[in-house]
Amino acid sequence: MARIRFKKGLQYKFLKDIYIGSGLSWTEIAKKLNISNRTLTDWKREKYTISLDALQKLQNIAPNRDLNLSYKVLPDYWSVPKAAQKGGLALAKKYGGPGIPEGRKRGGKNSQKRRKLSPELYQNCNLRKVIKIPRKSLTLAEFIDIFLGDGGFNNFSQIAISFNKENGHDYFKKVCVLINRLFEMSPVVYSLSSTKKVIRLVVSSTNLVEFLVKNNRIKKGNKVKNQVDVPYWIKRNTRYSKSCLRGLIDTDGGVYYHRHSSGKWKSFNIGLCFSNKFEPLLEFVRKTLSDMQFHPRVNQSGDKVYLYREKEVLKSKKGRVQERFNWHAWKACVGQLTEGSNPSSSANLTKINS
Numbered sequence: 001m002a003r004i005r006f007k008k009g010l011q012y013k014f015l016k017d018i019y020i021g022s023g024l025s026w027t028e029i030a031k032k033l034n035i036s037n038r039t040l041t042d043w044k045r046e047k048y049t050i051s052l053d054a055l056q057k058l059q060n061i062a063p064n065r066d067l068n069l070s071y072k073v074l075p076d077y078w079s080v081p082k083a084a085q086k087g088g089l090a091l092a093k094k095y096g097g098p099g100i101p102e103g104r105k106r107g108g109k110n111s112q113k114r115r116k117l118s119p120e121l122y123q124n125c126n127l128r129k130v131i132k133i134p135r136k137s138l139t140l141a142e143f144i145d146i147f148l149g150d151g152g153f154n155n156f157s158q159i160a161i162s163f164n165k166e167n168g169h170d171y172f173k174k175v176c177v178l179i180n181r182l183f184e185m186s187p188v189v190y191s192l193s194s195t196k197k198v199i200r201l202v203v204s205s206t207n208l209v210e211f212l213v214k215n216n217r218i219k220k221g222n223k224v225k226n227q228v229d230v231p232y233w234i235k236r237n238t239r240y241s242k243s244c245l246r247g248l249i250d251t252d253g254g255v256y257y258h259r260h261s262s263g264k265w266k267s268f269n270i271g272l273c274f275s276n277k278f279e280p281l282l283e284f285v286r287k288t289l290s291d292m293q294f295h296p297r298v299n300q301s302g303d304k305v306y307l308y309r310e311k312e313v314l315k316s317k318k319g320r321v322q323e324r325f326n327w328h329a330w331k332a333c334v335g336q337l338t339e340g341s342n343p344s345s346s347a348n349l350t351k352i353n354s
Contacts, residue, residue: 003049003074011046014058014069021062033057049074129205132184138243141234143178144216145244148228148281149251153220157206161187165199171250172199183208229280238291245288252276258308270314272307 006014019026030040033054042048050058052073095103115122134140151161163172172189179187179201185208187201212218216233219226234240249272258271274285282298285305289296294315297306307313 002052002076003078004052004055005049005072005074006046006069007071008046010069010071011050012044015040015044018058018062024061029058029061032061128207129185131205131207131211132182133207133211134182136233136240138239139178140182141240141243142247143175143182144212144218144231144234145247146175146178146251147212148218148223148230148278149248149276152223153209153212154202157209158202158204159209159212160203161201163199163201164197165191166197172201175201179203224277227280228278230284235284241284241288242292245285248276248281248285249274255313258306269308269310272313274305275303277303 019029022029024032026040027037030037033040035054039048043050055071095106112127115125115127119127147159147161150163151159154160161172161175163175165172176187176189179185183203183205185203185205187203190200190202192198192200213220216231217229218231219228230241230244234244253272253274256271256273257268259266259268261267274282276282276285279302282303282305286296286298289305289307294307294312295309297308298304299306
């Protein structure tokens with residue numbers, strides 16, 4: 001509704017002239033205007049402006065009075081910008097400005113609550129994905145150590161696991177099935193533009209990140225600096241440890257030619273190597289292999305664990321300690337070990353020319 005703005009002091013003068021010219025009491029004038037006595041008093045005090053409709057009625061009450069006063073007609077909603085400014089300043093004084101972290105955090109939490117209560121109203125807005133929270137199991141233990149080996153946190157709501165497509169022998173497909181079985185989520189597969197041999201699985205879920213950090217004590221940030229370790233619930237269980245070992249060797253292990261000399265003889269045989277920069281993981285691999293009655297050895301620099309005995313390497317393959325071999329090296333190695341030699345021998349020996 002349009003309002004009337006008088007210069008200071010003129011609004012009271014105008015109402016006083018109406019009161020004198022009409023011969024009515026203030027209560028009677030209020031009744032004719034269909035307002036309360038309190039409102040009329042506020043107008044006399046110039047606390048509030050008079051409405052245009054009330055001005056016209058007042059002029060009819062005392063038509064013989066000279067009411068030629070200057071005033072300005074204010075349009076509808078003229079006070080909204082000013083009121084909004086005052087309200088914003090009062091809100092900022094009470095709760096802090098909208099640009100500070102505390103205000104944004106509070107607003108984000110309130111927004112999430114509203115979205116959960118009425119998701120149909122926020123169909124185009126992002127909500128936390130509901131995931132399956134798996135129980136402790138062999139499958140979860142294997143995934144944890146695949147993640148420790150080749151995975152990492154992209155940010156607070158996303159994880160990524162990278163693979164060599166050629167050597168992985170489509171191993172990433174198995175990991176996709178593993179993630180879907182554990183969390184009922186399907187990772188997105190990216191082929192990096194820099195090389196066609198590297199692929200990356202990406203899973204976006206804040207709940208998944210929180211599950212890995214809070215439930216399994218996996219630290220965010222630089223894995224070498226943090227020296228990530230296998231969760232305790234895996235270490236204390238032999239079956240979980242074996243499954244976890246499989247995941248680690250799948251990501252950071254492989255078979256190779258082990259060449260060495262023994263007196264006058266050169267020999268080479270199949271070896272298995274696990275390489276990593278995380279001391280807790282190296283110790284876990286060494287201890288778990290020892291508990292399996294294998295004979296692991298750690299190199300002098302302390303960043304590799306080896307199996308040198310051919311029977312143990314073959315046993316690790318048969319027992320599925322290692323799922324993802326470098327198949328090209330494996331076939332070449334087996335071919336040279338068996339070609340023209342006694343199949344029962346542990347290594348192919350060649351005498352050094354004197």
